[in-house]
Amino acid sequence: MAVLTANMMDRKGYFWGIQALRSGGLVALGITLFGVSPKPGLHGRGLAITITLAVVAAAWIGMIVFDIRKWRIQYPLFLLALSGGVLSILQQGPAIFVPAIAAFSAGSNLEPQISTAVAVTGALSLTATALVVGASTTAVLGFVVILATALAMGMIRYAIAERANTAEQLLEQSLRASAAETEAAVLGERTRIAREIHDILAHSLGALAMQVEAAQALLTQENPDIAKAVRCVERAGQLTREGLVESRRAVQALREDIGPLSEMIGALVAADGGTMATVGEPRKLPADAALALYRTAQEAVTNARKHAPGKATDVRLYYEADAVRLTVTNHLAETDAARPLTNSGGGFGLSGLRERMELAGGTLEAEREGDDWAVRAVVPG
Template sequence: MAALNVNMMDRKAYFWGIQALRTGGLVALSLTLFGINPKPGLHGHGLAITITLAVVAVAWIGMITFDIRKWPLQYPLALLSVSGGLLSILQQGPAIVVPAVAAFSAGSNLEPQISTAITVAGALSLTVSALIIGGSTTAVLGFTVILGTALAMGMIRYAIAQRANQAEQLLEQSLRASAAETEAAVLSERTRIAREIHDILAHSLGALAMQVEAAQALLTQENPDIEKAVRCVERAGQLTREGLVESRRAVHALREDIGPLSEMIGTMVEADGGTMTTVGEPRKLPADASLALYRTAQEAVTNARKHAPGKATEVHLRYDPDAVRLTVTNELAEADAARPLTNSGGGFGLSGLRERMELAGGSLDAGREGDDWLVRAVVPD
């Protein structure tokens, strides 16, 4: 954006520089035309030159004013072209500068059809004036060539300016697109961080709450079992430390510095009392895919602990040539089994995991099969 601001400042400086040159040109032309023969006067041919010079001055000033005010520039340029054509025959010589300036300015600032019409009007003016007043055919042809050349030069400048404007617009669009892309990346990163925070809280705090509630139940029953309550508190402390480890791991994952997937899942499953098997040659996966599989295993183990406490949990990680597959199986609890943490959490674990897997290009499904509950996740490689 700073580059665009600098460019705008340069364009303003260029614009006012052009206006200064036009003003200086009017002064220089007036001094020149008043000093050559035939000179302006109050009678006959001199009076015609005086009136034409006055019209040229008005048109020239109009050209400057209309350009500054952003008014239709074709009107003063048309008047300048026609009066300049007449002046070119009345005074000859340097007077051809007037319609040439009109042709060049029209070609530089107006559409080709309009600028061509203005230039043709100037050429017709000097041709008709030559036929009426008298003028050599050679001079008329030479003046017409000068007007055509001025128009061509103006059109070339117009085309260059149009391309520059298009390039500037493309640059501005590119900068806006880059800003939008940056904003989208920031929002994506915020979503990723929010998902990590949810998963850590759902796993660590859910397990921690279960131990605290168990300790509370043991201490508030009719015959408090202090020994078991102490073990629950010790387990709660262990879960707190594991939560800190998970937080550090999440930070590393957000930096795309995640460790070996099989080791991460194996450590987590063994700490929970489950079993872990790995088939195939482990390989490094993209950070998002590894993290999605790890969080799936973590959520499945947490749900098993919540809904089927005490039941065995098995995790199977398979590295196939075309994909990595994760299966988490746990036995279903009896209908009358106690489930102290069944209603804990927000109930968004699996839906969040599905979203995570889809973002990583994979898929997830979960459901009952016989007496077991299965969670399957697949990430293509």
């Protein structure tokens, strides 16, 4: 964006520089034309030159004002070409620069059709005036060539300016697209970090809360069971340490440095007392896909603890030719079984996992199958 700002400042300086040159050109033209013969006067041809010079000056000033006010500059340019054509014949010599400047300015600032019409107006004006006053054909042809040359130079400048404008617009679009892409990447990374934090809290703090609540129940009953309460506290400490490990693992995953998937899931299942089996030859997956499967296993284990306490989980990891599948099943709890952690957590585990799977190009299903609860996930790879 700094480049665009600098370009805008340069164009603004260039614009005002052009206006200053136009103003200086009008002064220089007046001084020059008042010094050549025939000179402006109050009788005959001198009076015609005086009137024409006044029109030229008005058209020239109009060209400057119209350009500054962003009005249609072709109107003063037509008048400048018309009066300049007359003046170039009445006072041959430097006066030819008047219609030439009109043709060049038109070619530089207007579309080709309009700029050509301005130049043709100047050519017709000087030709008609030449016929009236009897100017030589050679002079008329030379003046027409000068107008055509000025017009061609203006059109070349116009084409270069158009290309520069197009390049500047493309640069601006590219910078905006790059900024939008960067913003999208930042938002995506924030979403990814938020998802990791949610999964860690849902798994570690949910299990930790279960142990704390169990210890509290054991200590507040009529006959406190100190030994079991101590074991619950020890388990809570273990879960805290596991939570720290999970945090470090999440940081590694965010750095695209996740460990072997089968080992990670295996350690998770073993710590929970479940069973784990790997089918096929393990291979490295993209970080997002591997982390999505790991979080699926983690969420399934956490949900089993919450909704079916005491029921072990059975995990299967299948490495197939073009995909990796994960299934996690556990027996449903009895209808009257206590579920102290049923209402713990944010309640967004499965929806978050589905979103994660979709981002990794996979799918997730969770449903009851007879007396079991099954979670199935698959990612390409």
